[in-house]
Amino acid sequence: MYGYKDNTQQNDKIYVLADTVSNQSCAVPEGKRIPFGWSAAAVGASSKEWVRLFWSVPVSDQPGYLRISVALDLREEVCVEVVTAVTSVQIGMLDIRYASVFQPYQLQLTAAQMALISSEGVELRLVKGRAPLWIFTEGPVEAPLLLPHLLRTPCESFNPWSRLSNTLASMSSLQPFGWLEGCVLDGLLDLEGAVGGGHFRETARKHIQMFFDKQGILRYENPRSEPVDGQVYGIEGTLPFAALAQLEPQHPALEKAIAFWLSERAEDGSIWDGAMLSAEGCYTIAYPMAVLAKIYRRVDLVDSALQQLEIRKNKLVCENALYLRYLSDGSRSFCHWTRAYAWYMLGFARTLRVLQEIIGLPEAILRRIDLLKRELARVAEEVMKYQSQEGLWFVYVNEPYTGVETSGSSAIATALAIGVQLGILDRNILSICDSARGSLAKYVTSDGILHGVTQNNKAGEELQRNGYRILSQMGTGLAAQLEAAMKLVKPYEVS
Known part of the structure; x- marks a missing residue:
């Protein structure tokens, strides 16, 4: 059972928000924007750009974490030194790489460090990185994770x-509009459909309302x-329209998504991301x-x-290996990447589930659907070979040294469970899903965020292979x- 109200009270007790922020004002870089008009500060290397955080509530009885969240997209690796604001005792370093907006980062603290920080406050200093790191400093109290x-x-x-x-059903789970927010x-x-009660649906509605003005413009x-107001920024930006259509089927922005798809269609009907055909499109377009x-x-x-599914099947699968990307020059990349399987399988499963609910489709369409069901069964059989003893999948499913990855594992197991639900896969496959679910529980933080997620692939395959992991609302x-x-x-x- 989901005890939302009880857990809200519980989570409120474990968050201690900084109530004072001290920093020199700094202009947001030209052409960039902080979401929703929230307050943010820039952490830089100069003493004039150091950011100080203070607490009025003492914390002395238990260990914990210091958390901050990113307010502007980051395209490099930075390191933030954390020292106490009065005596300059070094607490530790925050390793932040290629972060997206709303991404939280944490530093583990002993009980003594928690007491010292809550007494003195902390100073954040950039010790690695070219440009200042922007973090949120003020926002709605309903989103404590982001402050x-x-x-x-x-x-x-x-x-x-x-x-x-509980955390998903709050404003703390906000993500940038696009594929990240679409996963949330x-x-x-999905939880609303499985559990009911109205709260999950209402939270989804509140999330979406954050991205539209009173006239219904993005x-x-x-x-x-x-800023890309009133536009669809790309193929990954259309995933949230699936939720919008279910919540507000007459919303005027839905026509924007359809118009975008039609404008991007190639002669064969496929929709590319520039010169790239990606597995993401199975989920962010087809669904x-x-x-x-x-x-x-x-x-x-x-x-x-x-x-979209048929063409990606033909271009991204080669000798039973799945690739994330197919380029116009015929090359492919990210072979056997877990999230390539995630987007491919989740896109197939969710799309087929929706289409199966449509009555009266032409026979020719039904035959094509049957062929795609066979492809889901084929790729499911292939990926199940690589499930780790822990019950999850590695960052590259055939390379154990890359370590397990929780977001892709979640999506793969979801697709398998949907496949069973649709009668495409045998029911005994649920034991694989159960194993994944049991192991994922170990990666859920005490406030309900999934850990063990690889960073977004802005830095290519090297960052995926080096063991770096993040907290992620998308993964949640x-x-x-x-x-x-x-x-x-x-x-x-x-249960």
Whole structure:
């Protein structure tokens, strides 16, 4: 059972927000924007750019974490030194690499360090990196994860899935509009379908409202923190329209998504990201396209959704190996990457689930759907060979030294569970999903965020292979999708 209200009270007690921020004012870089008009500060190398955080509430009884969250897109590796604000005692370093907006970072603290910090405050200094690191300093109290805070480590045991669902169903799970936020929105709506109660759906609605003005016009930033109001920034930016269509099927922005897809279609019907055809499109294009096809009863969108899956199957699969990207010169990259399987399989599973709900499709369309079901079964059989003893999948599924990766593992297991739900996969596969679910619980923080996620691939494959891991609301959304899928397919067995 999900005890949302009880867990809200519990989570409130473990967050201790910084109530004073001291820093020299600094202009946001030209062409960039802080989301929602929230307050942010720039942490730089000069003493004039050091940021100080202070607490009025003493914390002395338990260990925990210092947390900050990124407010502007980051395209480099930076390191932030944390020292106490009065006596300059060094507490530690925050290693922040290629971060996206809203990404939280944490530094583990002893009980003595927690007491010292809450008494003196801390000073943040950039010791590696070219440009200042922008962090959120003020925002809604409903999003404590995104504001500077101390996190108390609870002494009592807790249900990780209850905590995860609680945090997801809050403003702390906000992500940039696009594929990151889409994973969160789908997790919320999936939990609503599996659990009910209205709260998850209402939170999804609140999330979406953050990105639209009163006239229904999109107000947001692209992955580089550049304002792109009223536009669709790219193929990964259309995933949230699946949730929007389910919540507000008459919203005027839905036509923007359809117009974007139509404008980007190649002669064969495929939709590329510039010179690249990516596995992401199975999830970020085909799936929302299928949702709109169902709502608007448009067979042309059904046809286009199927084309996105069919063409990606033909271009991204080579000798049973799956690639994330196919380039116009015929080359491929990110072979056997976990999140390539994640986007490919999740896109297939979710798209097929929506299309199966549409009544009266032409026989030719149904035959194409059957072929795609076979492809989901094939790739499922292939990826299951690589499940680790821990129950998860490695960053590169065939390379154990790269370590397990939790977000891709969540999505793969979700796709498998949906495949069972649709009758495409055998029910005995649920044991694989159960194994993944059990192991993922170990990676849920005490306040309900998924850890063990590889960074976004802005820095290429090297960053994926080097063991670097982050906390992620996107990953939390994918884990919630698994939890919901398991509740739907095993309603009496998942607690």
